[in-house]
Amino acid sequence: MKLIAILPAALIAAAPAIAGPYAVIENNAGFTGSDFTGHVTDFHVGYEESGPWASWGIQAGPSVFSPDNGEADTKLTGKIFGSLAATEKLSVYGELSAAFDATNSYGTKAGVKYSF
Secondary structure, three states: OOOHHHHHHHHHHOOOEEEEEEEEEEEEEEEEOOOOEEEEHHHHEEEEEEEEEEEEEEEEEEEEEEEEEOOEEEEEEEEEEEEEEEEEEEEEEEEEEEOOOOEEEEEEEEEEOOOO
16 A cells, blocks of 8 residues: 555656657557457657656547447547556556546556566
8 A cells, every 4th residue: 555655756756867748649450360340549649757767658639449340439538657667677567548438438557577
């Protein structure tokens, strides 16, 4: 529980080595076996800071959801993300994403990364 309480302060206290706004266009396509199911294209603007042992960012904008043989739909989407160095070779990262519509949807990503 203490880690959850100190994590935001640790991310803010990290001296930024790289910081600033950015724009990104990203396309994610889906397949079931060899059957194309559709794709989503994000048109986001964001802000990211990276320091020697922590990084974080936020981005948002419209996303075009295009199912195969279906009608495209545009929704507001966004995500917040961050990583924290546990050791020189091990980092922990996470992401929370959301798509806003009549029924909002959310996604998470969490993991550890070991560098050789």
